[in-house]
Amino acid sequence: MALRLLCSIFCRMLGWLALLGRSSAVKNVEILALRHEVAVLRRQVGRPRMSWVDRAVLSTLARQLPSMLRRHRLVTPGTLLAWHRRLVRWKWRQPPAELGRPPLPEEIVALIRRLARENPTWGYVRIQGELRRLGHRVAAATIRRVLRRLGLPxxxxRVGQQSWRTFLQTHAHTLLACDFMHVDTVFLRRLYVFFVMEIKTRRVHVLGVTAHPTGEWVAQLARNLLMDLGDRAGDFRFLIRDRDAKFTTVFDAVLAGNGTRVIPTPPQSPRSNAFAERWIRTVRAECTDRLLIAGERHLSAVLDEYAKHYNAGRAHRSLDLRAPDDALNVIPMTVAAVGRRRVLGGLLNEYHAIPTRPPVDPTERPSSAA
Structure with a gap:
């Protein structure tokens, strides 16, 4: 700003030096012309806007004019006093004080949102208590205001607004899904595979392979499934199946004896049994579509080997990239040596850590036997 003011003063000084060579008559005529131009501009412009440099120059020049001529200038004494009052206010102004309590940190707001969404039955005071146990002191009214701003009732x-995804995740440990898949052999013979999946862990049980599935055969496979599950059979309360004619009343009765309710899917709606349908696509893309199947025994052996790989050696997105048989509380450590196990003759591969042996000290002598 100071540089701009100095430039303006220098330009004005040059203008004044140029006026020294003019006669008084020329100056008077120029003053009359300028006064007329100012009068014309005043009729057109209500209140001109001036910068602080214009105000400084006009204020300095106005002090050199007689008192009678000052009344007809743009800068009047009242304007000068108003400018001075504005400068005083600008000098002594203070930043506005922040009223009220400081805002909540973003991590606390995110934690309140998480607690409210993951626990639909928790009220404001319940969330307040959980936050206090985590070391955060937040008032219940603040929690209510935050949830209102986030659009959470x-x-x-919130209990009434539970989604299907949340409902299925809540009951996943009690759900089973079963279905048939078909495989065409190298001799163009169609074989049928019956399998059951545990929805929570994504563990698959391949129960049987046949070319002529019947209702009695499927019912016997249901009995075999309950025997394989053992003590865990009572944990499953529902089984999802389609409306295939091979699922007879005997099949439903076998599962009902275990306390498992059979839920048929709506007609022509494979998405209702999406977990089983997704496994069929996976096993075809990774296994059966890449092999030539000779017969029932060949397909049974291939699917048994693939089921072991699927349950113990394959990462799943829904399980945080773990296998169904992996322990959830075990965190694998970084290893230097990695081994490979071929599955189905190298069609698939499994990798595992090889424990490294401690280095042997060459100076240490082996102990002699007694």
Whole structure:
């Protein structure tokens, strides 16, 4: 700003030096012309806007004019006093004080949102208590205000807004899904495979392979499934199946004796049994579409080997890239040596860590036997 003011003063000085060579008559005529131009501009412009440099120059020049001529200038004494008051206010102004309590940190807001979404039955006071146990002291009214801003209703309404995804995740440990898949052999013979999947762990049980599936055969496979599950059979309360005619009343009765309710899917709606349908696509893309199947025994052996790989050696997106048989509380450590196990003759590969032996000290002598 100071540089701009100095440039303006220098230009004005040059203009004044140029006026020294003019006569008084020329100056008077120029003053009359300028006064007329100012009068014309005043009729057109209501209130001109001036910068602080214009105000400084006009204020300095106005002090050199007689008192009678000052009344007809743009800069009047009242304007000068107003400018001075504005400068005083600008000098002594203070930043506005922040009223009220400081805002909540973003991590606390994110934690409140997480607690409210993961626990639909928790009210404001319940969330407040959980935050206090985690070391955060937040008022219940603040929690209510945060949830309102996020568009989350109170606890009773959040329970009513439960989605199908949340409902299925809540009951996944009690759900089973079963279905048939077909495989065409190298001799153009169609074989049928019956399997059951545990929805929570994604563990697959390949129960049987045949070319002529019947209702009695499927019912016997249901009995075999309950025997394989053992003590865990009572944990499953529902089984999802389609409306295939091979699922007879005997099949439903076998599972009902275990306390498992059979839920048929709506007609022509494979998405209702999406977990089983997705496994069929996976096993075809990774196994059966890449092999030539000779017969029932060949297909049974291939699927048994693939089921072991699927349950113990394959990462799943829905399980945080773990296998169904992996322990959830075990964190694998970084290893230097990695081994490979071929599955189905090298069609698939499994990798595992090889424990490294401690280095042997060459100076240490082996102990002699007694």
């Amino acid at each position: 109170p606890a009773p309404q």
